[in-house]
Amino acid sequence: MARRRAAVEPWLPLSWLQGDALDTGLPSHRFDGAVMAYGLRNLADPGAGLIELRRLLRPGARAGVLDFNRMGEGSLAARFQRFYLRRLVVTVAAQVGLREHYAYLEASLQQFPKGEVQERLARDAGFAAASHRPLAAGQMGALLLTA
Ligand SMILES: C[S@@+](CC[C@H](N)C(=O)[O-])C[C@H]1O[C@@H](n2cnc3c(N)ncnc32)[C@H](O)[C@@H]1O
Known part of the structure; x- marks a missing residue:
């Protein structure tokens, strides 16, 4: 799919590589972002994914990690998130035959570290700076990293 989309913009200098994000096999300290x-x-x-990401980056390189934001249980925002994942996302996905691609979302989010834990994991992985920023009224989060 990504390869097909990129073909629409052939001037982009892209090369494609499929691999394990926990063990990419790419050279250390080679990438600017x-x-x-x-x-x-x-x-x-x-x-472990953050450790591998840090290994790939040159000192001073920047990285951004976007994902759903895990919030405190019982907050209004967390209840809204549960509602739209269950009632909107999975329901709509099921209608177009993609239920199994989205049904795991809520469970995966329950295992996902909260923003402050992601910041700590990133610092433990060797990032010089790590800041987690809520987006979309807290429903998503961006982990902004400097190697
Ligand atoms: C929700 S999809 C996101 C895909 C893409 N980033 C996007 O925005 O469309 C998550 C993907 O992570 C992949 N994945 C899980 N563990 C992985 C790993 N260790 N290395 C590479 N990909 C992995 C899954 O196979 C799945 O395709």
């Missing part, structure tokens, strides 16, 4: 969207939550070990 990285982004990950809705990936960290899906890794078996998000802390």
Whole structure:
């Protein structure tokens, strides 16, 4: 899908590589930046994913990690999140035959570290700076990193 979309903009200098985000096999300290969207939550070990990400980046490089934001239980925002994941996202996905691609979302979010824990994991992984910022009224979150 990404390859097909990129073909629409052939001037983008892209090359494609499929691999394990926990063990990419890419050289250390080679990259000036990285982004990950809705990936960290899906890794078996998000802390290990951040260690691998840090290994790839040059000192001073920046990275941004976007994902759902896990909120305090019982807050209005958390209840709203549960509502739209169950009643909107999964329901609509089921109608277009994609139920199994979205049904796991709520459970994966319950295992996902909260923003402040992501910041700590990133600092433990060796990032010089890590700041988690809520987006979309707290429903999503961006982990902003400097190597
Ligand atoms: C919600 S999808 C997000 C995909 C893409 N980033 C996007 O925004 O469309 C999460 C993906 O992470 C992949 N994934 C889980 N663990 C992985 C790993 N260790 N290495 C690479 N991909 C992994 C899953 O196979 C799944 O395709």
